[in-house]
Amino acid sequence: MTDSPHSLSSWVNRLPRWFVLTLIAPLVVLNGWVLLLLLNYFRSTLTALLLATLLAFLLDYPVQFLQKRGVQRFYAVVLVFLLTLGLLVTLAITLVPLILGQLELLLQNLPTLVDSGSNQLQAFQHWAVVRRLPINMTGIINRLESIAPDEIGSVSAQLPSLIFGAVGGVFELILVIALTLYLLLYGKAFWDGIFRWLPKSVSSEIRQSLRQNFQGYFVGQATVSLIQGTVLSLAFLVIQLPLFLLFGMGIGLLALIPFCDILGVFGVSFIAALSNVWLGLGVLGLCLVIDQIIDNAISPRILGRLVGLNPVWIILSLLIGAQIGGFIGIILAVPLASTVQDVLDHLYPEEKLS
Numbered sequence: 092m093t094d095s096p097h098s099l100s101s102w103v104n105r106l107p108r109w110f111v112l113t114l115i116a117p118l119v120v121l122n123g124w125v126l127l128l129l130l131n132y133f134r135s136t137l138t139a140l141l142l143a144t145l146l147a148f149l150l151d152y153p154v155q156f157l158q159k160r161g162v163q164r165f166y167a168v169v170l171v172f173l174l175t176l177g178l179l180v181t182l183a184i185t186l187v188p189l190i191l192g193q194l195e196l197l198l199q200n201l202p203t204l205v206d207s208g209s210n211q212l213q214a215f216q217h218w219a220v221v222r223r224l225p226i227n228m229t230g231i232i233n234r235l236e237s238i239a240p241d242e243i244g245s246v247s248a249q250l251p252s253l254i255f256g257a258v259g260g261v262f263e264l265i266l267v268i269a270l271t272l273y274l275l276l277y278g279k280a281f282w283d284g285i286f287r288w289l290p291k292s293v294s295s296e297i298r299q300s301l302r303q304n305f306q307g308y309f310v311g312q313a314t315v316s317l318i319q320g321t322v323l324s325l326a327f328l329v330i331q332l333p334l335f336l337l338f339g340m341g342i343g344l345l346a347l348i349p350f351c352d353i354l355g356v357f358g359v360s361f362i363a364a365l366s367n368v369w370l371g372l373g374v375l376g377l378c379l380v381i382d383q384i385i386d387n388a389i390s391p392r393i394l395g396r397l398v399g400l401n402p403v404w405i406i407l408s409l410l411i412g413a414q415i416g417g418f419i420g421i422i423l424a425v426p427l428a429s430t431v432q433d434v435l436d437h438l439y440p441e442e443k444l445s
Contacts, residue, residue: 127415138419139263143270145423147278148305149313150175154275168275176268186336193337197362208365293434300433304426316346319385326377332363332370342378348421349405356382404428 150171157167274281286294320343327335342355356378364371405425412424 131415134417135263138417139266139270141419141423143267143274144278145305145309146267146271147274149309150271150275151278152310165276168272172272172275190337190340193334197334197337204362204365207367211365211368296434297430300430301426304429304433308426308429312347315385315389316343318389319343319346319352319381322381322385323378326381327374330373330377332374333366338362348409349425350402352382404432 153171154164154167157170158164162170282298286298289297320340322339323342324336324339327339332338338359342352342359345355346352356375360371360375360378362371363374405428408424408428409421412420412422412427414420
């Protein structure tokens with residue numbers, strides 16, 4: 092006779108927990124590996140779908156605003172979609188070429204900046220030797236001088252193709268635009284069909300958590316990022332920092348990703364220091380002051396409790412998102428990880444991840 096399911100379950104429950112986990116772990120790893128292969132195979136399609144979903148989610152707010160004022164949803168969607176498309180085309184014609192022009196100018200001037208930085212380090216090394224200070228900058232000087240100007244020039248020459256490749260091509264761009272429109276029109280029925288396959292005990296929790304986390308993260312984080320990029324660009328213009336728009340908007344764009352804006356601050360300060368060390372220190376101080384003002388006076392009012400994730404989980408989610416979806420995966424990693432935490436906290440209220 093075979094054991095009944097009840098007796099089999101009792102037998103499994105009597106096994107040591109570590110032994111059960113040891114048996115289950117290979118299955119989890121195998122399923123995860125297969126899932127990663129599938130995600131990588133359909134990576135371009137999934138990236139377009141995720142980006143379109145994000146855009147549709149953000150555009151749904153002005154659509155709902157118009158609906159509350161008596162406009163039918165179809166006409167509200169068409170109006171918001173056309174206005175957004177017009178705004179993006181305007182930015183692509185005006186602001187984007189200016190930023191790309193500054194980026195190309197930066198790449199062209201990098202050899203001169205590297206030489207300037209090397210000369211400043213050599214002067215500092217001479218000053219230290221005269222005063223018999225135990226400072227040796229030889230390694231850093233050699234490292235700077237090893238940067239090949241020809242390689243920098245080749246990157247500058249390949250800039251248009253690199254940007255085109257980063258966008259993903261015309262087909263992917265058209266696919267994202269079309270998916271965004273259709274998700275605005277028929278997205279509710281589409282997602283209802285997907286969530287119908289999930290257990291009822293978690294389906295409503297996932298939908299509510301996704302909406303709250305995406306709203307709190309993207310609307311708030313994008314607002315703070317835009318404020319930071321605009322303020323820094325104006326501040327750089329006031330102090331007459333070359334390529335002020337590229338540097339300011341670059342740091343603002345990095346602010347979309349947790350902890351990454353500080354990398355942009357140090358990167359811009361380092362580039363400025365190559366030209367003049369005091370300019371670099373001034374840029375660093377100015378950025379830190381503005382960053383503290385935004386973090387303490389503006390961010391709490393806009394973001395509130397962002398996602399409630401432990402910083403370690405935020406970093407891990409960013410790494411996993413980068414591995415699976417590239418830049419789009421990084422953008423979506425934090426709100427998705429926060430949603431996973433909310434669902435697990437709902438299922439296992441006594442076992443918190445954070």
